[in-house]
Amino acid sequence: MGKTNEIERKVTKFGNSLGISMTDALKKVGLGQGDAVTIDANPLTGEILIKKAKKISLPEGISPDFMDTLADVMTEYDQTLRGLKDR
Incomplete structure (x- = not known):
């Protein structure tokens, strides 16, 4: 180190x-x-x-707005998504 x-x-x-x-x-x-x-x-x-902060390049065709919306959806439906994972 x-x-x-x-x-x-x-x-x-x-x-x-x-x-x-x-x-x-x-x-x-x-x-x-x-x-x-x-x-x-x-x-x-x-x-x-x-x-x-680590800079991450988004793949071609993926906009920052899409990523923001995806993060919002994942936060809102976190428990539902976790429940689906365990099925």
């Missing part, structure tokens, strides 16, 4: 939000303004894990 550097920062107010500045850490992992990340917060350990 690669080398990690622990950096201490204070939580500050940014407008109506709380945040931390971490420009150097973001640059070290190749992140810049506008890049997408995923955030996993674990309240039991107090840890927050930030990762580069």
